[in-house]
Amino acid sequence: MISEKNLIGNVKEKKSNYDLMTAVMICLGKKASTDTNVLKLLNVLLSTETASEDKCQILEEDFKIKMTQTLESEVSLMCNLSKGVEEQGIQKGLQKGLEQGIQAMIATLKKLQIPTETILIETCEKFGLTREDAEKYLK
Template identity: 35%
Template sequence: ISLGETAVFGEMDTSGKNSDLMEILIINLGDAREPVDNQILRLMNVLLSAQTDVREKQRVMREEFHIAMTAELEVEVEALCNLSQGIYNEGFETGVEKGMEKGIEGAVEILREEGYEDSQIIERIRKRFGLTQEDAERYVVARV
């Protein structure tokens, strides 16, 4: 069995590296507000957009694709909106956590350069960042 790269719509990397290992379908979604020649991509852009609210998604389905919006379908579209919002929120929270970690690590480094003792650093970052004693110690001990 051998797999080949085939672009159905748009452009793709045609280097051919390892294309015979598995079959993967990659769909690069665009901006839901931009026009698209391929109607399936248009529908997917709208339905999977985190920036498009549920009412707009339902409007596009009704007006552009002539899909009857039953009560069941409305619930499913709303669930899809909640899913994309949940994914966005999870990514945002991960970014905030990583940013806090970098900030705390930077504070520890600066306090070390200023000549503070580990016990003083632990106390300062614990108070400043609302850390438990154990978490504060992990930041300081990890940087030794």
């Protein structure tokens, strides 16, 4: 909670003058329902499906925003950032799926009472792991 605290003196101030934290939530909705310019602008800027060149063209043509080199680079940076975040999420998902696959295979081979040495060899071959990494999964 934000509260007023005077270090010197005893002057009172209205809370609205110092409690300036405000949250604004805008629901973008579906593309077809964007007849408000602000919502359409946000849809263009935040779209993960539109390339940065297309966004710059839309900003110039539809919103009459003069594209400078700085603005173009900022739009491109914003697009690359969202793609980077998406790619990072995909890589984490793939890694997690791979780990689950390795664990499932090892569990199945153990259930079939396959010798530990054979499990290690198969795990290394199938998943391209070092023996040390395969042993970690085996535990």
